[in-house]
Amino acid sequence: MTRTEYPWLLPSAMADPELPGDRGARSRRTVRDWIVDITAILCAAGIGLLTVATIEADPSTPEGIVLIDSLIGAVACCALWFRRRWPIGLAVAMTVLSTVEPVAAGALLVALFSVAVHRPFRPVALVGAGALAVAPIQPYLRPDPDTSFLASTIVGVLLILLVLSWGMVVRSRRQLVVTLRERARRAETEAALRAEQAQRLAREDIAREMHDVLAHRLTLLSVHAGALEFRPDAPPAEVARAAGVIRDSAHEALQDLREIIGVLRSPRDSEGDRPQPTLATLAALIAESRLAGMKVVLDNHLADPAAAPAATGRTVYRIAQEGLTNARKHAPGAEVTVTVSGGPGQGITVAVRNPAPTEPFEQVPGSGQGLIGLTERATLAGGRLDHGPEPGGGFGVRAWLPWPS
Template sequence: MTRTEYPWLLPSAMADPELPGDRGRSRRTVRDWAVDLAAFLCAAGIGMATLATIDADPTTPDVFVLIDSLVGAAACCALWFRRRWPVGLAAALVLLSTVEPVAAGALLVALFSVAVHRPFRPVALVGAGALAVTPLQPYLRPDPNSSFVESTVIGVLLILLVLSWGMAVRSRRRLVVSLRERARRAESEAALRAEQAQRLAREDIAREMHDVLAHRLTLLSVHAGALEFRPDAPPPEVARAAGVIRDSAHEALQDLREIIGVLRSPRDGETDGNRPQPTLATLDALIAESRLAGMAVSLDNRIADPAAVPAATGRTVYRIAQEALTNARKHAPGAEVTVGVTGGPGQGVTVEVRNPAPAEPFTRVPGSGQGLIGLTERATLAGGRLDHGPGPDGGFGVRAWLPWAS
């Protein structure tokens, strides 16, 4: 894992990541137009109120009122560029507001934009500059209706209020972006875990199928070798050996079809390549083992001859029952588990494992669901399907169907 692959690990991104809207877009959205229009009207309203106060003062020359009107209008119109150059516009309005009180509304909007769209350092610099020049405006252009101290205090409070509001908005946006990024990472990690579980399930199936296929080919080689060294064997014995060779070759081809496309990649530390493979005939031993562990398990196996079930299908049935019993032992201790197996040649094999809700409260064991993902992958690769989920009584059920050629 590198920082290039995960940009959120970069120190600058951790300190203050760039948020959507920090950089000016070439085309404004409908929301951008609405916000910009509202900001313009707010600044124009404050400017017009200030201009009315200046015009009401009889000592103010008419030319000053005209200049104030033009400069205030220009300051409000400049706000349409606040998305592209927020810091530069705010700095220019800070200087302009020292001699032009009509630009105060545009200055407040510009300071709010800087606080929302820029990190703390430029906000602190621009804010400090605005606070430093706040006393100059009432000194150069005093308000006849208020004192110098009162005008200065009001100006400082307004600047601090606007900057605090803007930083609060930015902090909330950062939180939303962080939560969205965290949710995306969680989804990506869940998808990777599911993909890994499927890959591991395929590897397990490939190893098992490799062992079974090797066993079949070994039998085929042994009987073919016997025919080679006993060409004078009686016809019945030759026919019997030929039949074994034919059956072994047919079953080997079936196993080969299942293993094609599955990558065999043994994990380090595993040396159980020669372990005996479970089949449907060993399902009774699995049930007995679960009962010895204290589980209440009832088995309804309606297949008269379990040995006649193809080895790959029987092994998949065994693994499904094994994983379902393990899940029932973890998530529904004390509940009676029912295992049912039905089917026949041509109609497939159906295995169903169900358990009711636990009768007594217990400490739930957290589960990742990887086992069920592996079972679904195993059943799909075998040409079947698997469904699982909670029942109406609060219990849980696993049902799978696997093909059985006639």
């Protein structure tokens, strides 16, 4: 037999460490442990003193036997100090000792209670069966003159069953408390994780919104500022028009930024407080791009753009906005075509295409995350998006989004 095969024979430091009562893993007792252990020793000593008084009252008992019984009972009570560390061994020792020493009965009951509290059912059943098996031996070897053998045996059996049942009830209650605490701790952890995930998703959503809104405005600023830098001899009218576009774009960028920052400062995350473009405002986006000097052709085949779902229309707007921004960065001066088609039950198809640039230009820096964000946005909306070079040159962004009938 090895210790790994019977782990319940190990000290309590290595068995059931999750229970509040199993404190063998700690080298120092708490104040509660001291109180409980001293109380258990005093209870066992009280039972032992009553037994000694009964033995001493019997005139046929020699005085030397009373002294020996008292000493053995004191040793048994003091041995209860180790009931937390070796409950199984102590209970077995007390069971054997109680067969010939009635003064050790109190220590036996406390030891059996400790086993029931600190060990699972199998070792408790084995130790309890052993204690019940030897219960008739002590009344037989040292009978009580005032009590019959049968009555003494029945009382001993009932006391053993009582302390074992009481100990198992205490253990079950402690296990229930540990389980409830673990569930509460797990629930708090899961709630914190859900809150953290929701906060992270909200931040990602706001960051995506800021990219979609501000990239378009800031690209206009960069393009026109670059034109003024490289053409200082431009006519005054053209310089004034470019300066007006820069001023308007900066104003719109600040306004959009103010609205998004307002969402961050708001105590509630209301979708209606954010900028909400729709398909109906797509024409205004095209007009703004044309005013900035872009060549944009809008081919809108939707009969009633305002009837499209708000979320779908907003996604179409963002795709067109990002496509125009990328075309302005990477193909300035090229004609961009924005095509929108579909209807209820068919879905909405949006495509933004531009030919390859024909003249050298200064590259406008970008984050490189716009198309990735568009793909994610389209996927979350239940659609799909692909992008890449066109067969005849240039670049294209194509997306399909659902439109329920």
